[in-house]
Amino acid sequence: MNRTTRTAVAALLILAATAALLFLMGRPPICTCGKIGLWVAQANSSRTSQMLSDWYSLSHVVHGFLFFAILWLAFRKWPLERRFLVALAIEAAWEVVENTPMVINRYREETAALGYTGDSVINSMSDIAMMVLGFSLARRLSVRWSIAIVLALELIPLFVIRDNLTLNVWMLLAPNDAIKAWQSGGSASALFSAFAH
Structure with missing residues (x-):
């Protein structure tokens, strides 16, 4: 069995184990509405994190680039396949942790995801696929293009849904009332004045 085949088998095992664990944790395989949709355009919809993709899928593409x-910086002597499997394992582990009651409640209390109830299994698998997409693009693109894409994937949702990976992590680790108010529809001037004082 060559390295590529071993990597593919290991990746499939990681994905299967993640899906099985999420199911055993009580996550629904698909949206409880009984439908499978390609895209949910509303960030605060009850179907966000239930379908194949939504605005938060972009943050998982950013995960792949990061x-x-x-x-590459820490383990550049490792073969690409090993670095890929480590990235896949980290993303899979995050999908499991993200769907624990503790993290779900943290999202509901401190971030813009006020109605968040966790992901469906199909959404988690799609999020992992988005990370794989980002990782694959980063491997093929120049540093300049990679940075440009990451900035676009952060700035577009920031302006459209008032959220992105940066704010998501910030609000999980160090909640800020001014950011939370702005994400809930407050004015940008109130946000800037809150940081000025």
């Missing part, structure tokens, strides 16, 4: 960069 994992590629960090693993």
Whole structure:
């Protein structure tokens, strides 16, 4: 069995184990509405994190770019396949942790995801696929293009849904009332004045 085949088998095992664990944790396989949709355009919809993709899928593409960069910087002597499997395992582990009651409640209390109830299994698998997409793009693109894409994937949702990976992590780790108010529809001037004082 060559390295590529071993990597593919290991990746499939990680995905299968993640899906099985999420199911055993009580996550629904698909949206409880009984439908499978390609895209949910509303960030605060009850179907966000239930379908194949939504605005938060973009943050998982960013994960892929970041994992590629960090693993390349820290372990550049490792073969690409090993770095890929580490990135895949980290993303899979995050999907499991993200769907624990503690993290779900944290999202509901401190971030813009006020009605968040966790992901469906199909959404989690799609999020992992988005990370793989980002990792693959980072491998093929120049540093300049990678940075440009990451900035676009952060700025577009920031303006459209008032959220992105940066704010998501910030609000999980160090909640800020001014940011939360702005994400809930407050004015940008109130946000800036809150930081000025």
